[in-house]
Amino acid sequence: MDLVRALKAIRRSIWVYHLNSGSCNACDIEVLDALTPYFDVERFGIKLVGSPRHADVVLFTGPVTRESLPKVVRALKAMPRPRLLLVLGSCGVGGGIWWDTYATTGGFSKLEEILREQGVEVDRVVYVPGCPVRPEAIIYGVLVLLGLAEQKVREVEVHAPGG
Amino acid sequence: MSLVKILEIALRTGRVTRRYPVEEPLLTSEFRGSIEVDPSKCWGCGACTKVCPPNALTLAPSGKGLVLEYFVGRCVFCGMCAEVCPAKAITVTKKFELASANLRDLRSRVVHEVARCSFCGAPIAAEAELGAVVKATPVAEEYATLCPRCRKGRFARSVALRMGVGGGPS
Numbered sequence: 001m002d003l004v005r006a007l008k009a010i011r012r013s014i015w016v017y018h019l020n021s022g023s024c025n026a027c028d029i030e031v032l033d034a035l036t037p038y039f040d041v042e043r044f045g046i047k048l049v050g051s052p053r054h055a056d057v058v059l060f061t062g063p064v065t066r067e068s069l070p071k072v073v074r075a076l077k078a079m080p081r082p083r084l085l086l087v088l089g090s091c092g093v094g095g096g097i098w099w100d101t102y103a104t105t106g107g108f109s110k111l112e113e114i115l116r117e118q119g120v121e122v123d124r125v126v127y128v129p130g131c132p133v134r135p136e137a138i139i140y141g142v143l144v145l146l147g148l149a150e151q152k153v154r155e156v157e158v159h160a161p162g163g
Numbered sequence: 164m165s166l167v168k169i170l171e172i173a174l175r176t177g178r179v180t181r182r183y184p185v186e187e188p189l190l191t192s193e194f195r196g197s198i199e200v201d202p203s204k205c206w207g208c209g210a211c212t213k214v215c216p217p218n219a220l221t222l223a224p225s226g227k228g229l230v231l232e233y234f235v236g237r238c239v240f241c242g243m244c245a246e247v248c249p250a251k252a253i254t255v256t257k258k259f260e261l262a263s264a265n266l267r268d269l270r271s272r273v274v275h276e277v278a279r280c281s282f283c284g285a286p287i288a289a290e291a292e293l294g295a296v297v298k299a300t301p302v303a304e305e306y307a308t309l310c311p312r313c314r315k316g317r318f319a320r321s322v323a324l325r326m327g328v329g330g331g332p333s
Contacts, residue, residue: 040180094237097217131239141262156271158202
C-alpha cells in the first residue's frame with residue numbers, strides 16, 4: 001500500500017469518528033461543541049460519522065479503561081489506512097489523574113504498545129492536551145494533524161541559577 | 164416551523180460562528196491554560212509536585228541535578244501549583260494551542276543545582292531552596308548546609324556533652 005500517497009490524499013474533507021474510551025464526557029461535550037454552529041467545523045469539511053470504517057480521523061478521548069480496551073482495539077482495527085488519530089484531553093494524552101490506577105491502561109502511550117503487539121499500525125498521531133480540550137484547541141489539533149498549522153510547543157530545558 | 168419563519172430567525176440572529184484560526188479565540192479572564200515556571204524564581208522545593216493532582220509536575224534527581232519536570236499532557240489546569248508556590252515562580256498562562264505530534268515536545272524542565280551536606284556529602288536540596296531558607300529564617304549557616312542525619316547527630320552529641328555523658332558516636 002502506498003502510504004505516502006494515501007497521506008497526501010487526506011487533503012480532501014476529513015470525516016471524523018468519535019471514540020470514547022471511558023472519558024468523563026467533558027472532552028466529548030467539547031467535541032460536540034466544535035461541531036455546533038458556534039465553532040462550526042463543517043466549514044472545513046469536517047463531518048462526524050457513525051462508524052470507524054467511514055472515518056479518516058479518530059477523535060480519541062479517555063484514559064482507556066480496562067473494560068473499553070478490547071472495543072477500542074476492534075474499532076481502530078476496523079479503520080482504513082492511513083489511520084490518523086487525534087488524541088484529546090489529558091486522559092488520552094498522559095492518562096490524566098488516572099495515569100497510574102489499576103483500572104486504566106493510562107492513556108494513549110500504553111495503548112500504542114498494545115496496538116503494536118496486536119499488529120494494528122497507527123500512521124499519524126497528534127496529541128491535544130487540555131482538561132477538557134477547548135473547541136478551538138481541537139480545531140488547532142486538526143490543523144496540526146493535516147500539516148496546515150505549525151506546532152507551537154517545543155521541549156524546553158532551562159538551568160536555574162544556583163542559590 | 165415553516166421555512167419562512169426559520170429564515171426570519173436566522174436573519175435576525177445573524178452570524179454566530181467564530182472564525183477561529185482567523186479570528187481571536189474566545190478567552191475569558193477566568194480561563195486557565197498551561198503553566199509557566201520562572202527558572203530565576205523557582206527554589207526547587209517541590210511544593211507544586213506535592214499538590215499536583217495528576218503528578219504532571221515531578222521533582223526528581225538525575226545526572227544533571229534536581230529536575231522539576233512539567234508534562235503538560237497530563238496537566239488538568241487546576242492552577243493549584245501557582246497558588247501553593249512559595250516563591251511565586253509559577254504563573255498560569257492562557258496558552259491552549261498545545262497540540263503536538265509527539266509526547267517529548269509536551270515536556271519542559273527546570274534543572275537545579277544540588278546542594279550537598281558539608282559533612283558527609285549527601286544531597287540535601289536544591290541550592291536555590293537552601294539560599295531562600297537561610298535568607299528567610301535565622302538558621303545558623305553551618306546547620307543549614309548539613310543533611311538532616313548529620314544535623315541530628317551533631318545535636319545529639321551537643322546534648323550529650325552538656326549532660327556530661329561524653330562524646331558519643333558521631
